[in-house]
Amino acid sequence: MDSAGSRTPRTSPRASGLGGTSRTAALIAAALLATVVPSAGASAATPPVPRIDLAVLVVDDGGGAVEAITAELRSTGVPYRRVDLADSGRPVIDAAFLSDTVSGRPRAKYQGVVLPHESAFGPDSAEQAALVAYEKTFGIPQVDAYTWAHPGVGLDYTSDGGFSGPLDGASAAVTAVGKAGPFRYLDGPVTFEDNDPSISESYGYAGRPREGFTSLLDIPVDGGGRASLIGEYAHDGRRELVVTFAYNQYQRQFRALSRGIVEWLTQGVHLGQNRNYFSVHVDDVFAPDARWDTVRDCTPGDFDCPGGDGEAGENPIRMTAADAAYAAAWQKSEGFTLDMVYNGGQGEQWKTEHGGTDPLAARLIADRAQYRWINHTYTHPFLGCVQDNSTVPWQCAKNATGATLWTSRSVISGQIRDNHNWAVAKGISVDRTELVTGEHSGLRTAPQQPVDNPNLAGALSDNGVKWLASDNSREPQQRPVGAAKTVPRHPMNVFYNVGTAAEMADEYNWVYTSRADGGSGICESNPASTCLPAPLDTATGYATHIVPQEARTALSHVVANDPRPHYVHQSNLAEDRILYPVLDRVLADYRGLFADNTPLVTPRQRDVGTELDRRAAWDRALAAGQVTAYRIGTTVTVKAPSGVAAPVTVPEGTRKQLLLGTGVFGTPYAGARSAWTGPEALQSAITLKLPTA
Numbered sequence: 187m188d189s190a191g192s193r194t195p196r197t198s199p200r201a202s203g204l205g206g207t208s209r210t211a212a213l214i215a216a217a218l219l220a221t222v223v224p225s226a227g228a229s230a231a232t233p234p235v236p237r238i239d240l241a242v243l244v245v246d247d248g249g250g251a252v253e254a255i256t257a258e259l260r261s262t263g264v265p266y267r268r269v270d271l272a273d274s275g276r277p278v279i280d281a282a283f284l285s286d287t288v289s290g291r292p293r294a295k296y297q298g299v300v301l302p303h304e305s306a307f308g309p310d311s312a313e314q315a316a317l318v319a320y321e322k323t324f325g326i327p328q329v330d331a332y333t334w335a336h337p338g339v340g341l342d343y344t345s346d347g348g349f350s351g352p353l354d355g356a357s358a359a360v361t362a363v364g365k366a367g368p369f370r371y372l373d374g375p376v377t378f379e380d381n382d383p384s385i386s387e388s389y390g391y392a393g394r395p396r397e398g399f400t401s402l403l404d405i406p407v408d409g410g411g412r413a414s415l416i417g418e419y420a421h422d423g424r425r426e427l428v429v430t431f432a433y434n435q436y437q438r439q440f441r442a443l444s445r446g447i448v449e450w451l452t453q454g455v456h457l458g459q460n461r462n463y464f465s466v467h468v469d470d471v472f473a474p475d476a477r478w479d480t481v482r483d484c485t486p487g488d489f490d491c492p493g494g495d496g497e498a499g500e501n502p503i504r505m506t507a508a509d510a511a512y513a514a515a516w517q518k519s520e521g522f523t524l525d526m527v528y529n530g531g532q533g534e535q536w537k538t539e540h541g542g543t544d545p546l547a548a549r550l551i552a553d554r555a556q557y558r559w560i561n562h563t564y565t566h567p568f569l570g571c572v573q574d575n576s577t578v579p580w581q582c583a584k585n586a587t588g589a590t591l592w593t594s595r596s597v598i599s600g601q602i603r604d605n606h607n608w609a610v611a612k613g614i615s616v617d618r619t620e621l622v623t624g625e626h627s628g629l630r631t632a633p634q635q636p637v638d639n640p641n642l643a644g645a646l647s648d649n650g651v652k653w654l655a656s657d658n659s660r661e662p663q664q665r666p667v668g669a670a671k672t673v674p675r676h677p678m679n680v681f682y683n684v685g686t687a688a689e690m691a692d693e694y695n696w697v698y699t700s701r702a703d704g705g706s707g708i709c710e711s712n713p714a715s716t717c718l719p720a721p722l723d724t725a726t727g728y729a730t731h732i733v734p735q736e737a738r739t740a741l742s743h744v745v746a747n748d749p750r751p752h753y754v755h756q757s758n759l760a761e762d763r764i765l766y767p768v769l770d771r772v773l774a775d776y777r778g779l780f781a782d783n784t785p786l787v788t789p790r791q792r793d794v795g796t797e798l799d800r801r802a803a804w805d806r807a808l809a810a811g812q813v814t815a816y817r818i819g820t821t822v823t824v825k826a827p828s829g830v831a832a833p834v835t836v837p838e839g840t841r842k843q844l845l846l847g848t849g850v851f852g853t854p855y856a857g858a859r860s861a862w863t864g865p866e867a868l869q870s871a872i873t874l875k876l877p878t879a
Contacts, residue, residue, distance in 0.1 A: 236292040236324055240457050240815040240822070242266040243296035245279075245306050251331035254435035255300050258444040261747050263458030263804050263833045265813065267296070271306065279313040284320040294324035297817070298451035303333040304426060322423040329427045329451050335393025339428045340419035342394040348413040349392040349405065353431055355380035356390075356405055358415055358439075364402035368446040368454075371784040371856035376403065378431075378439045381738075388439070390415055390431030399428075403443070416443065418450070427451065438738070441745040442779060445856060455822060455876065457815055459833040459860035461787045462780065464744045465751040465794070466769065467525045467655075467675060468759060469622065470682070472533030472547055473566055474502035475757040478683045480692045483706070485683045489575040503685040503757040504536070507545035513759055514553045516766060520773055523788060525751070526550070526557045527622050530608030531564035551612050559609060559616045560655075560791055563601040566624035569593045570631060570639050582635055598628065598645035606649065620791040621646070622655040622675075622753075629656055629667070643668025653795035658750055664798040673795045676743055676752045679736050680768060685761035687728035694732060695721040728764065737771035744776060744786070749794045784856040800862055803830050817876075824872040826864070832872060835860040839877030842866070848875060 242259060244266050246252045259266045269276050277283055285294050299317065307313035321328055335341040335348055344350040357375040365372065378388050392413035395401050398421045401414035419426045427450050433440040445460050476487035477500065484491035486500045505513075517523055537544040550557075563569070571582035572591040583591045602621060609616040623629070628642040646654060651670050658674035665672050684690040698718045699705030709717035722731050740752055758765035776786060789797065807813050807830050815824040815832075822840075826832045834851075835858050841848035844866050851874055852861035865872055 234291045235819045236294055237288060238294045238297050238324065238326075238817045240265065240452075240455070240817060240824075241296055242298045242300060242451065243284075244268045244300045245271065245302065247271050247302040247306065249302055249332065250434040251429070251432065252300060252302050254433055254440050255329065255331055255444070255447060257435040258448060259458070262448065262460045263801065263808075264448060264452070264456050265458075265808050265815070266300075271302075279307065280316045281320070284316065285324065291818070292324075293816075294320070294326060296326065297453070297456070299326060299328045300331060300451070301328060302331055304328075304330045304339055304428070318422075318424065321425075327425045327427065327451055327453065329447060330429060332429055332432055333391075335391040335413075335430050337396060339426065339430075340396050340399030340417070340421065341414060341428070341430070342396060344391050344393055344413075347394050347407060347409055347411065349390075349407045351389065352386040353378040353388045353390045353405075353415075354383075354386060358403050358405045359412075360403055361401050363400055364416075364446070367402065368450040369402060369443070371445060371781050372442065372779060373781040374778045376439050376442050376779070379437050388432055388437065393430065402446075416447075436742065438742060438745065441742065449858070454835075454837045454858060455817055456835055457813070457824070457833060459835050459855075459862070460747045461749070461855060462744050462776070462784060463747075463749040463789060463794075464740070464772065464776075464786045465525060465749075465788045465790070466522075466678075467527050467560065467622065467751050467753040467791075468756055469527045469562060469753055470532075470566065470756045471505075471526045471528040471550070471562070472536070472544075473529040473756070474504040474532070474536065475755055476683050477501050477503050477685065478681070478689050478693045480689060483696050489580060490578045503683070503760050505546050505756050505760040507549040509760050509763065510546055510549040510553065512763065514556050517556060520769075522769070522773065522786075524557055525560055525791070527560045527562040527753070528605070528609065528614075529562050529564065529566045529624075530605050530612075532566055534608075535565070551614065554612070554614045558790060559614050560620050560622055561602060561605050561609070561616060561618070562622045563624055564605040564608065565601065567593070567597075567601065567627075568625060569598050569601065569623050569628040569642065570635050580634060592639050592641055593628070595641035595644045595648070598639070598641060599648040602645060602649040602651065617790070617792060618650045619652040621649075621651045621653070622791075626655060626657045626660075629654070629661070629672070632660070638667060643670070646670045653792045655751075655753075655791065664795070664802065671795055671799060673791050673798070674750050676740075676750050678740065678752050678754050678765075678768070679732070680754050680758050680765055682755040682757055684764070685757055687762050687764050688724045690732065690764055691722045691724040691727035694727070695724070729767065733767045733771060736768045737775065740768070740772050741775055744772070749787075749789055749797045751789075751791065751794060781857075783854070800831050800833075804833060820876040820878055822872075822874040822876060824863075824874075825870070826872075831862040831864050833860065833862050834872070834874070836874060837877060841875045843869075843873035843875065845869070 242264060244252065244256050246268050287293060305314055320326060330339060333339055335344050342348060356378045359375055360369045360372045381387065392405050392407060392415055394413050395417060399417050399419045401417040403416035404412040404414045407413045415431050416429050419428050476485045478485050482492060533544060533547045570593065574581045574583040585591055606616060606618055628639045630637050646667060647669055653673050654667055654670050656672040656674050658676045662674050681690060681693055684693060696706050698709050699721050700710055700717045701707035703721055709715040754765050807827050812827045824832050824834060836851065838859055840851045840859055842851040845868055852859035863872055
């Protein structure tokens with residue numbers, strides 16, 4: 187269980203000065219586009235407009251709140267510099283560290299500052315004074331990652347009509363000003379997670395705003411009225427985003443709010459971009475899947491199951507024509523498209539064994555345009571080493587000299603080619619650059635096969651495959667396989683070998699209960715797992731425990747800017763159709779929280795591969811210091827290495843400088859515009875023109 191950490195900030199904050207005036211929603215929105223105003227002490231001659239570099243300064247005390255914001259910056263591609271307060275060799279925060287002059291123009295090295303709390307260096311320290319002066323001079327906003335409600339941050343103490351305590355299960359609301367400003371992508375309430383009633387998962391301080399404070403997220407409090415959990419405190423010529431609850435990077439409430447925190451911090455202009463992705467691959471379409479045996483606690487057909495023969499096993503699970511019709515109708519009602527990962531040869535074999543007809547295949551092929559299709563090989567063989575099943579677990583077979591025996595290039599290539607050709611002959615539109623091998627085989631499989639099948643890369647090249655699926659639970663990072671690259675997929679914990687909710691709960695109990703409770707004990711011996719406190723009721727356990735848990739896990743990926751697809755199996759669309767309650771819950775929870783301007787993005791496998799590839803190139807360029815990006819007034823300039831696309835997010839109304847004139851920049855998402863972009867023809871840099879109002 188992830189915990190947000192201690193209930194109070196790591197260092198007890200002190201009060202700072204009050205001042206400023208209250209702000210309206212219109213002023214908040216205008217601040218996102220404001221040009222820096224020179225300080226009052228400037229000379230009568232108009233000074234040059236400062237240059238503001240598009241990077242964030244993160245001052246880290248090791249707490250979960252700063253770590254969470256840092257993770258958001260990193261995952262979305264926003265450049266940042268981290269200063270570790272625990273490092274005795276860290277740089278001193280002074281005027282020279284924060285700013286300088288470039289070509290006669292004042293330069294702010296950071297467009298925003300993240301602090302653990304409002305006085306991380308001590309309220310009377312030289313470093314705090316330097317930071318305050320910097321923020322005033324250049325109009326740089328500051329996020330107080332986690333503090334308590336007190337007058338020093340523009341709030342009454344919680345004892346004055348506020349609240350302090352656990353927020354587990356609390357429902358917070360984005361205010362009208364928040365919806366007009368940085369949280370304009372949120373619609374419904376932000377509900378704090380309550381995954382374990384025995385653990386306090388998030389502690390907070392909700393205070394009533396004082397002069398200069400504008401609440402952006404609040405909760406109702408006893409005695410009437412509302413108190414703030416996130417708000418902007420404008421005082422002494424500075425702006426602070428004050429967050430008064432604990433959180434970590436994995437909690438849903440932070441994931442929902444993280445985009446807005448970054449938008450506020452960067453005034454809506456920053457490198458990096460963020461999307462909410464959700465694609466679902468349905469593997470083994472046209473093939474039967476083996477069925478879990480609730481008596482033997484194993485899957486007949488598996489070699490480690492008594493009596494197993496390596497085939498589909500007893501009473502296999504396979505969709506029917508009615509299941510296919512239901513899938514098509516569900517897609518239409520939900521506005522969501524499934525990726526059908528198909529084995530054409532398995533379908534042909536089934537037809538041969540069942541009188542030469544296959545109503546399932548006929549229905550799916552008739553509805554082929556309603557789905558997306560991905561090659562899963564013709565008959566779903568294991569494409570790694572030749573398996574020796576004389577032992578449990580299996581081993582790679584060896585020849586007389588001890589060398590590993592591998593599935594040949596010709597066999598792998600034939601499986602890919604034949605399945606593609608089968609689809610084309612049926613009028614199914616399939617992209618030959620995408621492939622999912624059976625069980626992700628051919629790729630390394632620890633511990634038996636620690637390396638890829640050396641014949642795999644050549645077979646992929648033979649068939650023009652560029653994007654090969656891998657299992658995210660084994661290999662979360664994209665990597666090359668010859669000229670192709672992997673696309674990691676999240677396995678959903680809806681098992682391949684079950685067709686009913688009762689079977690699912692039974693196998694779940696076997697995996698996740700202790701030996702004393704009749705389970706396998708895997709959860710006891712595996713440090714990455716935890717055991718259920720008691721076995722689930724097989725009649726109700728799927729609906730009451732598994733569905734909400736799996737939906738929560740999937741949604742956590744969706745709101746984490748993670749494009750990786752999720753995968754399940756055709757068996758989950760058959761019989762009890764147990765996948766749909768999970769998907770329905772994910773979609774309902776998502777649509778209840780996010781506004782219409784922030785739709786789910788459902789990328790194809792090739793698009794996921796391209797996204798991950800671009801991110802990796804961008805991260806390398808940032809790490810090598812090869813990116814220069816800054817804003818001067820309403821002009822944004824970005825320079826990156828040749829061939830490296832840059833992710834950029836800017837307000838609506840931004841235009842891109844073309845060779846002749848300008849054009850609308852990017853695509854709309856979450857109330858902003860963003861895109862991966864590069865210089866236009868005959869240009870060496872990306873130039874964007876921000877709107878002036």
